Amino acid sequence: MFAPIVVLMRDLVGKPKFVQLRCKAIALHSKAITQFCNSIGIDRTQRQNMIRLARDNGKRLGLLA
Numbered sequence: 001m002f003a004p005i006v007v008l009m010r011d012l013v014g015k016p017k018f019v020q021l022r023c024k025a026i027a028l029h030s031k032a033i034t035q036f037c038n039s040i041g042i043d044r045t046q047r048q049n050m051i052r053l054a055r056d057n058g059k060r061l062g063l064l065a
Contacts, residue, residue, distance in 0.1 A: 010018040037047045 013021070033047065033051065037043075042050075
């Protein structure tokens, strides 16, 4: 679904810059997930399991490039 957009962006900005941007986005997203889980009382193990499940679903649905 988003894979073509991601591939296009990688080609437009170049792979090194794309990797930098991707790392920053992942870090911000992880921080937001952690803050949310802490605010509603989800422990670390549960949070990690949910992140793995979301990653696997994203792969299966073609959301990751």
